[in-house]
Amino acid sequence: NAGVTQTPKFRVLKTGQSMTLLCAQDMNHEYMYWYRQDPGMGLRLIHYSVGEGTTAKGEVPDGYNVSRLKKQNFLLGLESAAPSQTSVYFCASSYPIGQGMSSGANVLTFGAGSRLTVL
């Protein structure tokens, strides 16, 4: 049981290049998330998905796109990378405890992170 797996773990891009980060989970979780973390700060939500085929914007969605074609995978794309997107990216997944979010807690399982540098 691998949990949440992110690939690649490290990547260096030049300004304007594009790339995709892949997140895969094997826990049959409904919800998946992409966060970014800058030095000395907490995590900020980029996009999230509450089920296969659905995505939604989080706090800092600009410059990123996502897709959830399969329940177990959540892809984060950068169409034209900028130095401001240099960060550590974390994927997470969860399944709400109880009957729906209004009555249940939401416990996240995180991947190990992907460190992206944009020059």
Added chain:
Amino acid sequence: DAKTTQPTSMDCAEGRAANLPCNHSTISGNEYVYWYRQIHSQGPQYIIHGLKNNETNEMASLIITEDRKSSTLILPHATLRDTAVYYCITASNYQLIWGAGTKLIIKP
């Protein structure tokens, strides 16, 4: 912005109980209190959560005040491996808002 307030850093002696406070004075009735920690640059790790009652699991205990405006995470016997940033979060849905957390340093 995060809806919780935590000390920036704390120290604790190895083997002693580490008590990490968190203020969440604007918490609403259906919001849970979650605690996560992040060791070095690894992905955050879930510790415990609660709604109204105190909770305990194999990692820690969570004490929530009766008015729910603050809580304390207790690591009963801290070890060097508990050195990490600890995040206290309140949320009623899937959008957890993360603050900067408390840097807990366990000293030998």
